[in-house]
Amino acid sequence: MGNTIVRMSGICKRFPGVKALDDVQFELKSGEVMALLGENGAGKSTLVKILSGVYTRDSGQMEIFGSPQGDLTPKTAQALGVAIIHQELNMCRHLSIAENMFLGRELVGGLFLNDREMEQEAGRVLSELNIDLNPGDIVGDLPVSKQQMVEIAKALSTNARVLIMDEPTSALTSKEIGDLFRIIKQLREQGCGIIYISHRLDELRHIVDRVTVMRDGKYILTEDFHNISMDEIIAAMVGREIKEKFPHVTCEKGEKIFEVRNLNAGKLVRDINFELYKGEIVGIAGLMGAGRTETTRAIFGADPKTSGEIFVEGKEVKITSPETAIRAGVVMAPEDRKKDGLCTKLTVRHNIALPNLDWLCDLFSFVRSAKENTTCAEAVRNLKIKTPGVDVDAGNLSGGNQQKVVVGKWLARESRVVIFDEPTRGIDVAAKVEIYNLMNQLKLQGIGVLFVSSELPEILGIADRILVMCDGRITGELAAEDATQEKILTLATRFEEKFLA
Ligand SMILES: Nc1ncnc2c1ncn2[C@@H]1O[C@H](COP(=O)(O)OP(=O)(O)OP(=O)(O)O)[C@@H](O)[C@H]1O
Ligand SMILES: [Mg+2]
Numbered sequence: 001m002g003n004t005i006v007r008m009s010g011i012c013k014r015f016p017g018v019k020a021l022d023d024v025q026f027e028l029k030s031g032e033v034m035a036l037l038g039e040n041g042a043g044k045s046t047l048v049k050i051l052s053g054v055y056t057r058d059s060g061q062m063e064i065f066g067s068p069q070g071d072l073t074p075k076t077a078q079a080l081g082v083a084i085i086h087q088e089l090n091m092c093r094h095l096s097i098a099e100n101m102f103l104g105r106e107l108v109g110g111l112f113l114n115d116r117e118m119e120q121e122a123g124r125v126l127s128e129l130n131i132d133l134n135p136g137d138i139v140g141d142l143p144v145s146k147q148q149m150v151e152i153a154k155a156l157s158t159n160a161r162v163l164i165m166d167e168p169t170s171a172l173t174s175k176e177i178g179d180l181f182r183i184i185k186q187l188r189e190q191g192c193g194i195i196y197i198s199h200r201l202d203e204l205r206h207i208v209d210r211v212t213v214m215r216d217g218k219y220i221l222t223e224d225f226h227n228i229s230m231d232e233i234i235a236a237m238v239g240r241e242i243k244e245k246f247p248h249v250t251c252e253k254g255e256k257i258f259e260v261r262n263l264n265a266g267k268l269v270r271d272i273n274f275e276l277y278k279g280e281i282v283g284i285a286g287l288m289g290a291g292r293t294e295t296t297r298a299i300f301g302a303d304p305k306t307s308g309e310i311f312v313e314g315k316e317v318k319i320t321s322p323e324t325a326i327r328a329g330v331v332m333a334p335e336d337r338k339k340d341g342l343c344t345k346l347t348v349r350h351n352i353a354l355p356n357l358d359w360l361c362d363l364f365s366f367v368r369s370a371k372e373n374t375t376c377a378e379a380v381r382n383l384k385i386k387t388p389g390v391d392v393d394a395g396n397l398s399g400g401n402q403q404k405v406v407v408g409k410w411l412a413r414e415s416r417v418v419i420f421d422e423p424t425r426g427i428d429v430a431a432k433v434e435i436y437n438l439m440n441q442l443k444l445q446g447i448g449v450l451f452v453s454s455e456l457p458e459i460l461g462i463a464d465r466i467l468v469m470c471d472g473r474i475t476g477e478l479a480a481e482d483a484t485q486e487k488i489l490t491l492a493t494r495f496e497e498k499f500l501a
Helices: 044-051 074-079 097-101 115-128 144-156 174-189 201-206 230-238 292-300 322-327 337-341 348-360 369-382 399-411 429-444 456-462 485-492
Strands: 004-015 018-029 033-037 059-064 082-085 162-166 193-197 210-215 218-224 256-265 269-277 281-286 307-312 315-317 330-333 417-421 448-452 465-470 473-479
Touching: 004 044, 018 033, 018 044, 018 193, 018 210, 033 044, 044 059, 044 082, 044 162, 044 193, 074 082, 082 144, 097 115, 097 144, 115 144, 144 162, 144 174, 174 193, 201 230, 210 230, 218 230, 230 429, 256 292, 256 448, 269 292, 269 448, 269 473, 281 292, 281 429, 281 456, 281 485, 292 322, 292 330, 292 417, 292 448, 322 330, 330 399, 337 399, 348 369, 348 399, 369 399, 399 417, 399 429, 429 448, 429 456, 456 485, 465 485, 473 485
Parallel strands: 018 218, 033 193, 033 210, 082 162, 162 193, 281 448, 281 465, 330 417, 417 448
Antiparallel strands: 004 018, 004 059, 210 218, 256 269, 256 307, 307 315, 465 473
């Protein structure tokens, strides 16, 4: 580790109704990876946004490479060598990869943009990162994990010396995570300082040198990673010990509540058959690209089906759109919350009320506000959504709290089946337990719970039964008692012979 390249002290930042940062200190050395940890809403993103010029601080000192800094803008921060990969994907969906990478710093030749050079340079960075994409590809057409890799490539293309990664791995496949870690180590060798924010605590040991923990907008501690245990880190984040990371409740398996027969859709949903019973949680495991999200989207009517029948409580239901799914009692919390799950420009209240207007409105289609108030208040209370009130824009909540709003709006209505696609992505340890408790609560109420997850410990800890998918098919089913990571991975890589040839 080298010299101190970033020093922040006494940093305060207030938003309407929230003190996001209260006298926070932070230090980064060259050639180190510093993990910045804390619960949802602790202030991590706000702190790094101040360092990268997205927000200005209310008070406090900030030094970068030894020189004191006043208020930065994204441009001046970039000129100092500070690059940030934002938590929420931040790209222009209709532009190409190369256009996104050079947005705001386009290469020009004479009067015109030098498209060729930009594409070449973008291609170089992509191949350095082992990303098999074409610089001309339109970003909006890429799956989330690829968009995230492009976001990373974009930050690296600025030759940063201070690189901030705000939850870079939350949407990546394990191979991509491996590539990213390789790059992080390489950058560290070159003397780059890296700030690494993540809720995936188990991945820290691969790359992290030191940790800084924040809680409720306050600085708690900084420690060498080798000198602190995971339990101590969690206790510092949460302010208490978490006894049970995967609370499991057992209850009697009841009658069949949901059935999918011979479902086919697109290329990645091939002859899917399964049943859900009351009193159980079913997990869908598989590698990224196995068709799990596609399957849930087809069930929910978000994508068209080529064939297949769906039964709720023994009766066939025709699901042709999310609206018909909701009416049939089937609801879903999607994977890409910013695009599909949440209206960031609407308030928390309206996000929660929106899918519930059918029963929140009176005969004349006016919203019954007393009912709306209690529904929203309940969702905020049950999920411990951290927000100054229900009338702030959902987009202003911290990432994890946005996810809670997505889940909250569905819990407000009486559903028969709830489908969760990666429900705990970007959610802190304590809030994860809250989401698991909620799933358990649904299970005890006799509601069918289906959840897709890429985190094997979570699937193993929470599901009663596990379906494993590979290449659009269900390749096996395991009872939770007999399931192991190895067994799941074997099924998750069971490709058909013709694909291996
Ligand atoms: N633009 C904004 N307007 C109003 N409040 C905000 C804004 N940005 C952040 N906040 C509030 O500041 C607090 C800190 O949020 P921040 O996004 O920094 O948390 P975080 O530690 O990054 O959480 P997460 O792990 O969920 O991403 C939260 O209470 C959040 O609601
Ligand atoms: Mg954040």
